[in-house]
Structures are given as C-alpha cells and as structure tokens.
Amino acid sequence: MAAMGDARAGLVGRDAELAALRAFLDDARSDGAALLLTGDPGVGKTALLDAAVDAAADAGMRVIRGSGIEFESELGFAVLHQLVLPLAAELGRLPESQRAALEVALGLGVGNAPSQIAVLNAALGLFAEAAADDPLLLVIDDLHVVDQPSIAAIGFIARRVHGRRIGVLAARRSGPDGAFRPTGVAELDVAPLTDADSLRLLARRFAHLPKRVLSSVADDAQGNPLALLEFAGTTGASGERAGWVGGPARDVNALFSARIGQLPERTRDLLLLAALEGFGDLHILQSAIAPAGFDDLAPAERDHLVIVAEDDHTMRFRHPLVRSAVVDGSTAEQRRAAHRRLADVLVDRPDRRGVHLAKSTTTPDESVASVVEVAAQTRLRRGDPGGAVAMLRRAAELSPDAGDGRRRLSQAAYVAAWTAGELDTSHELLDAIKGVPGGQPIGATAAAALLVLVTEGDADTAYTMLMPALEAATSVDGPRTGDVEDALFTLTLAADYLGGREYWQPLMDLVGRFPDPSPASAATLARVHHDLGLMDNEQLRRLDAAIDRLRDETDTDIVIRTALVASYVDRLPGCRESVTRVIRDGGAVGSSMPGLIYLALDHLYAARLSAASDAAAELITLSERTGYPLWAQVGHYAAAMAAAERGDLDESIEHCERIWGWSGPRRVHRLVKCAHFARARAALGVADFETAHRHAVEVCTPGELARFNPEAVWAAPDLIEAAVRTGRIDEARAHAEAFRSAGLERISSRLALISGLCSAAVSEPDEAVRIHEETLTIPGLEEWPFEIGRVHLAYGEVLRRQGRARDARRQLDAARKLFAEIGARSWENRANTELRATGMSRAQSGSELTPQELEVARLAASGLSNPQIAERLFLSPRTVSSHLYRVFPKLGITSRAALRDALDASADADRQ
Known part of the structure; x- marks a missing residue:
C-alpha cells in the first residue's frame, strides 16, 4: 500500500x-x-x-x-x-x-x-x-x-x-x-489537533506570520484544521483578522460568507444554482444559466471556493461549509427563483423536477401540484415509499382545489400505512383531511379502514366504513381509480377475517362490477377466497404467467398481492424469491409484514418447519414493534401449525391461546378457525382423535365445504380422519363427498393429495389401496412432503388391517423416514407405532442408518463424547449431535444408554 x-x-x-x-x-x-x-x-x-x-x-x-x-x-x-x-x-x-x-x-x-x-x-x-x-x-x-x-x-x-x-x-x-x-x-x-500540532501546521503554511499571531490563531481555532487555515489566511502580520470570533465552525462560516459576499452578483447566482442543483452537473447548470456561460465562475475558482473538473463535466464546492454559506447568504426569493430555473431544465427528470418546483412555489398552483404528484408516484415506483408520502403531502399543500388536496393526502395516508409502515404518519394525514372542507374521498376511507383493521383488529368497522363508499364509487360507469382498488382490497381483507355469508355475499355482488380482473387485483383475491373452485384453468394459467413475471417485477405491491392470491392455490414456491426480496433489509416495512406471512406459509406447506417457525417469529416481533397486531396473530397461526406438525404440543397450544384471546373478542372469526385448525393438527399427531375432532368441527361443519372458508378445504383430511377414528363414519363420508364434489384436485398437486387422503379414508380397503396407489403417482407431489407422509401412513394402516404386513411395513417405513426428515416427531412416532403393530421390532424399524450415522452411533455407544467423536471423524460437534438426533428415533430409543443394545438388536435382525 x-x-x-x-x-x-x-x-x-x-x-x-x-x-x-x-x-x-x-x-x-x-x-x-x-x-x-x-x-x-x-x-x-x-x-x-x-x-x-x-x-x-x-x-x-x-x-x-x-x-x-x-x-x-x-x-x-x-x-x-x-x-x-x-x-x-x-x-x-x-x-x-x-x-x-x-x-x-x-x-x-x-x-x-x-x-x-x-x-x-x-x-x-x-x-x-x-x-x-x-x-x-x-x-x-x-x-x-x-x-x-x-x-x-x-x-x-x-x-x-x-x-x-x-x-x-x-x-x-x-x-x-x-x-x-x-x-x-x-x-x-477524528479529534481536534493538539496545540503543538496546530502550531506546527500554521508554521508550515504561514511562515511569514509572527509566532505571537500564530499562537493567537491557534488559540481561537481550538484545534480545528479548517479554522486554523482560514483564520490564518485572513490574518495580517499585525494580528488583525477579517471576520469575527466566537468558535471555529461559526467563524469559518462567517469567513466563507464574507468571501462569497465579495464575489460578483452573477457569480453568486451561479453558485446558488450549483448549491441547489446538488450534483455539480455542468450540463444542467449550463442550461439553467443560458445564454450566459461559465466565465462568471472564474472568481470563485480563483478564490478556491469551488473546483471544476472539466473532464467529467462536474463542479464541486471546496468544502460543504462553502455550499452552506452560499445558500445562507441568499434570500428566499433568490432561492425560489433558482429552484424554478432548475425545474425548467429538468423536464425529463420528474422526480428532481418535482422537488425543485415544490420549493419554488409558495401559493397553490395545480400545474405545480400535479408535477409534484407525478414525482411522488416516481418515488413509489423507485422503492421510496417514505419519499412518496412526503411529496404527496407537498402536492396536497399546493392544490388549489380542496378535493384534489384531500385526494392526495388520502393517497399519502394509504401508502404510509400499507407500504411504508408509518402508522403515526397515516393517522396524522387522516386528521389533516378532516380539516379540509368537503366530503371524505374514498382513498381516505380506505386508509382509515386499513388502520382500524391492522391496528385494532376491528374488521367489522372496516367493512362497515368501506361497503357504502364502494357502492357509491362503483354505481356509475367509468375507470376504476387506484383509490377504488385500494378500498376494494381493504374491504376484501376485512371480509376475509370476518367470514360469514352476510359479509361475503354483498362483497361478491360488488366484485361483479369488476370484470376480467388481473391476477393481482382485489377482485381476483375476493373470488379465490370466496370459492377456490371458481378459479378456472384459464385464470390459473394467467396467475402462473403473472408469477413467472415476478422474477423481474419491481413493484412491491404487485409482488405482495400476487403472492396473496398464490397462497390460496399452492403457487407460493414461484413467489418465494420475489417475496424474499421485499422482506430482506427493505425500506417498505408495511409490505414486509405480509411478505413474512407468505414466506412463513411457503415454508410451512413445504414442511420446512424450523424455517416456518423462524419466519413466524420474525413476523410477530416486527408486527408488535411497529403496531400491526393483526399480522402478529397470523404469525402466531403459522407458528402454531409448525409446532403442531413438529409435535411440540405445548408450544402449539400456547400460540393458539394467544390467537383466541386476541381474535375472539374482536370477532376475527377466520383467525379463530385457524387456531382450531392448528389445534386439531397437533392432536392428530399424538393420536388424540377426540380432541382433534372437537377442534376440527370448529373449522367447518361436517359435510359442508362452505364458501368464504378456505380453512375448510385444508382441514378436510383432519376432520375426516378424526371422525373415522372416533366412529363418526357417516359424518366422515359426507365430508369426503363434499370435498370430492368441489373438484379442487385440478388446482394443485397438494389439493390432489388432500383429495386422495379424504376419499381413501372413507373407502372400503381394496378401493382405499387403489386410491392411495393413484395418489402417490400425482405429478409434482414431491413439493409437499408432509402430505406425502400422511398418504404413506394412511396407506400402511390400511394394508396392516388387511393383514399384508410386509407391504404395510414398506409404506409405514416410507412415512417414518419422511416425517423424520422434516422433523415431524409426533407423526414419526405414529408411524413407528404402526410399524411395531406389523410385528417389526423397534430395532428392525430403525435399522437403516446411513454409514456415517452408524459410525457415529457405534462410537457414542462405546462411551465417547460428541467432541471426541467429532475429532475422530473430522466432523464438528454440532454435526455429531445432528446425526445422533436422527439415530435415536430410527432405533426407537431416547438416550445414549440404550444405544449399545439397540445396535446389537439391529445387527441380529439384519443377520436373520
């Protein structure tokens, strides 16, 4: 170097x-x-x-x-x-x-x-x-x-x-x-210079000044190098100094101001343009000062106030304090005039032009307000929601028409709440709208309803606010504005969490006024939530195409809303990369929370249970910190379901009780049902079928696959299995028929797996075998390992009851291995229990250890510790611990002390 x-x-x-x-x-x-x-x-x-x-x-x-x-x-x-x-x-x-x-x-x-x-x-x-x-x-x-x-x-x-x-x-x-x-x-x-270094610097640069003068300068400058050089440069041999004294930074500013004040007026005008332009772009400055040239810049160059780099056509101030002094020495009218001149030459750069126009105008002016609004939209498209809110506020201030001002404040309030995650700002803007004469625009109603929904969980009030506003806004033909789309989206969310025909039927009547919606639109969301079966093949094709485009999509809202629709029809894997981009280190805090919901659900459906728990925990923390408790409840649901499938019963119940305690009193019925769904899944894992049935029937009525209740679809195999295991066969058959009649298996391989589970559970043994065989050939089923494991488990149970022990073992062992791989311990135990019922010993059921697992197990059985095993096998202690974590359930044991006997039994079984 x-x-x-x-x-x-x-x-x-x-x-x-x-x-x-x-x-x-x-x-x-x-x-x-x-x-x-x-x-x-x-x-x-x-x-x-x-x-x-x-x-x-x-x-x-x-x-x-x-x-x-x-x-x-x-x-x-x-x-x-x-x-x-x-x-x-x-x-x-x-x-x-x-x-x-x-x-x-x-x-x-x-x-x-x-x-x-x-x-x-x-x-x-x-x-x-x-x-x-x-x-x-x-x-x-x-x-x-x-x-x-x-x-x-x-x-x-x-x-x-x-x-x-x-x-x-x-x-x-x-x-x-x-x-x-x-x-x-x-x-x-970087600390101030010492007295000795201050004098050394002055002596080097100003050897012509007497030592007493240099000492006085050093004392005044207090170790600040810029002050040392500027003070000394304006000090004569007698010690007299231009300017005034009282602290280094203030004095340097005063000196720069004095030097700038001595420049020609045209030079000062040019410096002011440069200070406000900010980038030092000589091309822009040349356009702003035309027909004058840069000859007027020479006095500032000679006085070492600016540096011009002609090779890259830029100019920069020698020090930031010079720029500050230029602006501070100008009048408000001079600054406004300079901003106006810059705006005039930035016609092809709407963001920058809007900033300069906003600063050049003191009275309402619609031509300026509209440009500033365009600048706000540009900010939003460029991923700066906070900047967009600020520009929309300024556009509202400049709006001569009160209606336009309310509309722009409404847009700012919605962006602040939904995208930026700035709840206080949104509340402040809505308060400001109340002070503007005239009726409340639909955008303000949408923002207010969104705040009520996400902060208080009051879906009923949000629905009541929005429905009449949307009825009025869509009662005449005409274009659907962005404000109307935001209002319909918020109304759909409110109806989603409320459930119930009395909410959904009026919404679906309203949605009929929005023909041929895009895959990311509120109307599409309403239709898919209302009834998954309404998604025909053409709509699914369009959704798949929209998801493919997400890889290059930069609009946060399109990503989030597309992923929301995709979550209903098992298309989240295609959204994973785009949703993750929205979340990680992003500035759109509001959008990050729905993004975390979809990330947690994506992990959950793919049986990445630890990752699902981590995303849910992150969602809960972020939501609680920023004041969005509704999203936190969704996080508790994802965490409850992940814990249920892992077999962490107490943790799952704790999350469910959190949901019931918050959502129940607020009549957020969908989340209440979600908690019952998680509770039923957890009970099934530990073979508590009566408890599972009690909670499953809270999700949906047996025999009825009601609309506006997507959990009824996903919980169908849980309800049917619990009903069969508790002797409620007629109830199970009625629900399986309802699922079959819905024809949902065409929508995704996961729903096809669920359909197979439901049908086989209520079929005669031979027919159940046929259904399971067909189910395990569904294309794309490998994306859903938990559902595959359930099919293998159910298939093995049918075969065992037919007395086909060898065939049953093959299916049950496949189920055991899948559940072990994804960490679904309670379901793995169910598979092991069924394996033992086929006559297979515990050692036999777990004898298929990998070579490295077998070597780790043998060394652990010999009495070596994890660090000792790690050293011998050139592994990390954590890797050794992971191997043993998988070995124990495979061998059907729970401690190291049982390893030797289990390995001996396994070896004996292999020799037989």
Whole structure:
C-alpha cells in the first residue's frame, strides 16, 4: 500500500488516523472493509478522505466518490446515483432484473417500482461486479445529510463487503445531526489537533506570520484544521483578522460568507444554482444559466471556493461549509427563483423536477401540484415509499382545489400505512383531511379502514366504513381509480377475517362490477377466497404467467398481492424469491409484514418447519414493534401449525391461546378457525382423535365445504380422519363427498393429495389401496412432503388391517423416514407405532442408518463424547449431535444408554 505521508494536503498530527486508513485500505483490497470517520465540521475528515483516495488510486484501486447534499436530502437515492453513474459498463453486465431495478430507482430507465431490497441487492451486485476486475473504494462525504434511501443502501453494502474486495469509506459530523450509524461498521473519531500540532501546521503554511499571531490563531481555532487555515489566511502580520470570533465552525462560516459576499452578483447566482442543483452537473447548470456561460465562475475558482473538473463535466464546492454559506447568504426569493430555473431544465427528470418546483412555489398552483404528484408516484415506483408520502403531502399543500388536496393526502395516508409502515404518519394525514372542507374521498376511507383493521383488529368497522363508499364509487360507469382498488382490497381483507355469508355475499355482488380482473387485483383475491373452485384453468394459467413475471417485477405491491392470491392455490414456491426480496433489509416495512406471512406459509406447506417457525417469529416481533397486531396473530397461526406438525404440543397450544384471546373478542372469526385448525393438527399427531375432532368441527361443519372458508378445504383430511377414528363414519363420508364434489384436485398437486387422503379414508380397503396407489403417482407431489407422509401412513394402516404386513411395513417405513426428515416427531412416532403393530421390532424399524450415522452411533455407544467423536471423524460437534438426533428415533430409543443394545438388536435382525 502506498504511504500516506503528512505532507498530503498539509496533514499534520494525523499519524494515528493515517495508520488506521492504511490498515483499512489493506483490508478493503484483500477482503473488503468498511470504515466511518466522525468528527466536528472542519476537523479534517474530508482531508483524510482525500488522502485515502490518493493512496487507494496509487495502489490500483478504483475509486468512486459521492457526497451528501443538504439541499437534496429529500431526493431519493441521490447519493446512490452518484456512486452508480460511473459504472455504466458494469451496469450493462448485471442480470436484467437487477439492472432494471437500479435504472428505475435512479431515474435512468422506466418500469414498475422496485422494492427497496431489490435496489439494495442490485447496487451490491453492481459494486461486486466492478470489484471483480480491480478492488473498489466507495467514498461518501457528509453522510449526515445523505438522503434516507441512499443511507439504507450504503449501510446495506457496508455490512456485506467482506469477501468482495469492496471498501466503503464514509464521513459524517458528530452530534445530533449525524444520527446515522450503520451497525457492524467500524468508526474512527477524528479529534481536534493538539496545540503543538496546530502550531506546527500554521508554521508550515504561514511562515511569514509572527509566532505571537500564530499562537493567537491557534488559540481561537481550538484545534480545528479548517479554522486554523482560514483564520490564518485572513490574518495580517499585525494580528488583525477579517471576520469575527466566537468558535471555529461559526467563524469559518462567517469567513466563507464574507468571501462569497465579495464575489460578483452573477457569480453568486451561479453558485446558488450549483448549491441547489446538488450534483455539480455542468450540463444542467449550463442550461439553467443560458445564454450566459461559465466565465462568471472564474472568481470563485480563483478564490478556491469551488473546483471544476472539466473532464467529467462536474463542479464541486471546496468544502460543504462553502455550499452552506452560499445558500445562507441568499434570500428566499433568490432561492425560489433558482429552484424554478432548475425545474425548467429538468423536464425529463420528474422526480428532481418535482422537488425543485415544490420549493419554488409558495401559493397553490395545480400545474405545480400535479408535477409534484407525478414525482411522488416516481418515488413509489423507485422503492421510496417514505419519499412518496412526503411529496404527496407537498402536492396536497399546493392544490388549489380542496378535493384534489384531500385526494392526495388520502393517497399519502394509504401508502404510509400499507407500504411504508408509518402508522403515526397515516393517522396524522387522516386528521389533516378532516380539516379540509368537503366530503371524505374514498382513498381516505380506505386508509382509515386499513388502520382500524391492522391496528385494532376491528374488521367489522372496516367493512362497515368501506361497503357504502364502494357502492357509491362503483354505481356509475367509468375507470376504476387506484383509490377504488385500494378500498376494494381493504374491504376484501376485512371480509376475509370476518367470514360469514352476510359479509361475503354483498362483497361478491360488488366484485361483479369488476370484470376480467388481473391476477393481482382485489377482485381476483375476493373470488379465490370466496370459492377456490371458481378459479378456472384459464385464470390459473394467467396467475402462473403473472408469477413467472415476478422474477423481474419491481413493484412491491404487485409482488405482495400476487403472492396473496398464490397462497390460496399452492403457487407460493414461484413467489418465494420475489417475496424474499421485499422482506430482506427493505425500506417498505408495511409490505414486509405480509411478505413474512407468505414466506412463513411457503415454508410451512413445504414442511420446512424450523424455517416456518423462524419466519413466524420474525413476523410477530416486527408486527408488535411497529403496531400491526393483526399480522402478529397470523404469525402466531403459522407458528402454531409448525409446532403442531413438529409435535411440540405445548408450544402449539400456547400460540393458539394467544390467537383466541386476541381474535375472539374482536370477532376475527377466520383467525379463530385457524387456531382450531392448528389445534386439531397437533392432536392428530399424538393420536388424540377426540380432541382433534372437537377442534376440527370448529373449522367447518361436517359435510359442508362452505364458501368464504378456505380453512375448510385444508382441514378436510383432519376432520375426516378424526371422525373415522372416533366412529363418526357417516359424518366422515359426507365430508369426503363434499370435498370430492368441489373438484379442487385440478388446482394443485397438494389439493390432489388432500383429495386422495379424504376419499381413501372413507373407502372400503381394496378401493382405499387403489386410491392411495393413484395418489402417490400425482405429478409434482414431491413439493409437499408432509402430505406425502400422511398418504404413506394412511396407506400402511390400511394394508396392516388387511393383514399384508410386509407391504404395510414398506409404506409405514416410507412415512417414518419422511416425517423424520422434516422433523415431524409426533407423526414419526405414529408411524413407528404402526410399524411395531406389523410385528417389526423397534430395532428392525430403525435399522437403516446411513454409514456415517452408524459410525457415529457405534462410537457414542462405546462411551465417547460428541467432541471426541467429532475429532475422530473430522466432523464438528454440532454435526455429531445432528446425526445422533436422527439415530435415536430410527432405533426407537431416547438416550445414549440404550444405544449399545439397540445396535446389537439391529445387527441380529439384519443377520436373520
């Protein structure tokens, strides 16, 4: 690594900081590293960044710089734009979905809104691609005024640089205005210089000044390098100084202001445009000042206030305090005029144009309000819901028509609650709407109903609010606005959780006014929830096509709503990647919670029980922390069902009781039924069939596969098995006939498996054998291991009762193995119990150990501990423990003490 001597930019007294930067750059070049410099304004953070940049370039690293800009902090991804723009070639090499996410988010292309996580992953992919050739250093100054979406991106990347040869070096001010501290990133505090170093710096740069003058300057500057240099530069040999005294940062600002005030008026105008433009783009500045040229910039260059890099057509201020002084020295009218001139030249960049127009206008103006609204929609499409809310609020303020103002505030309130997860903001906006004359727009009703639903669980009130509003809004022909779609979606959610014909029939009458809906629409959701059988083959084909497109979909709402429909018809595996993008490290907190619901259900249906429990726990924690208790109850259901299938009876019951305690008093009937479903599944696992039946009939009435009750479909095999095992044969047959009549087996392989289970359970033995054989040939059944295990178990039970012990053992052993693999311990025990009933010994039923499991078991039987076994077999102790966890149920034992006898019995059985 090239040395960073203190001669660079007059760096004196920074040996420790330079050593830390050298170590950081060495780490960044070899494996990746991140470092954050903190300190007061003018303390030398930028000079240290400059030194690191020079050293990195000397060492062959590629360097890209960006800087926060106080007057552009409202512009989403402004700083990320600075970091991405120099990587046009690498951007073209990214996968299409990542390239599109970045281009849309940064305004370099058009398309559907990317989720913030999609943008963050794409940015990381871009920088990793660039670092594949040469190590990459990203340098970001003034982090304390970086826009929030870019802050999320920088923190996301900084925590993931290891192994990628990417360095992230940033600087921020100390104090309350520098609140951003990326977790997991090392910090280096840049302290003021000592008195001795202050004098050494001054003596080096201002040898012509008397020592007493330098001592006075050092005393006034208090160790702040920028103040030292600026004070000394304006001090004569007599000790008189232009400006005034009272603290380094304030004094430097005053000095910069005085120097700027002495510039020609046209130069000051140009500097103000540059300060407010924020990116230093000479092309934009040239357009804004036409027909004048850049000759007026020369006085500022000569006074070392700005630096112009003609090779890349940019201009930057020598120090952020210069930019602040330029703006602070202008009048409000001058700033408005500058914003207007910038807006006039940014006609092809709606996001930035909207920001400048919003700041240039003081009175209501619909032409401006409409542009600002378009900018808000652009923010939303680019994955910045918080920025979209802020822009919609500003658009409402600028709306001369009260109705337009209410509509824009309504949109902001809904986005805040559903996408951004900002409940307080949504409440505040709805309160503001009440103060605007006129009736409440349907968008405000939708937002208010959503808040009531997700925060209080009051689905009845939400339904009562929305139904008349939607009846009125759809009573005439015309286009369905986004506000109407949001209202219908929220009404569907409310009816979903309420259940009951009295809620669903009026909704379905209303949905009839929405012909040929898209797969992600509220009308499609209502229809599939009302009756799975209404999904014909053409609709399923369209849904499958929509799911295929999700891989490149950047609109968070489309992903979430498509996944919701997909969850009813077993299409969640195709949504997994897109839903995960919405959740992980994303800024759309509101959308992350439904995303976690679908992720937990996807894991649950695929029998990844531990992963389902983890996603449910994450959902519960996030929902409770952000004030969305309704989603937390759904998390408790997923956790209850995962625990039920694992055989953790007490845990499952605890989650069910949480649901009943919260949902019951609020009449959230669907969640109450979900808890009964989980309780029935848990009871079946431990062969408590009477308890299972008692809870299953709470999910649905035997013999009736009611509409608006999807749990009745999924719980059908549980109800039928419990009824058969408790002697309620007629009831079981009636329910199996209801399921068969529904014709749901065509929808998915999982529903086909369930249909086979239901039919076989009430058939005569020979017919049941035939049905089970056919069921096990269903294409795609491998996606649903828990249901396959149930089929093998039921098949083995039928064969054993026919006296076909050998055939029964084959099916029961397949069931045992499947349940063991997915960790369904209580169901594994049921299979083992049936195996023993065929006459197979416990040792025989578990004799099929893998070679490594057998070796681990033998060593454990000899008395070796897990660490000793791990050392002998070159495994980790955790791996040894996992092997033994699988060995015990295979051998039908519960402790190490029984290992030797079980292995001996197994060996004897194999020899027979």
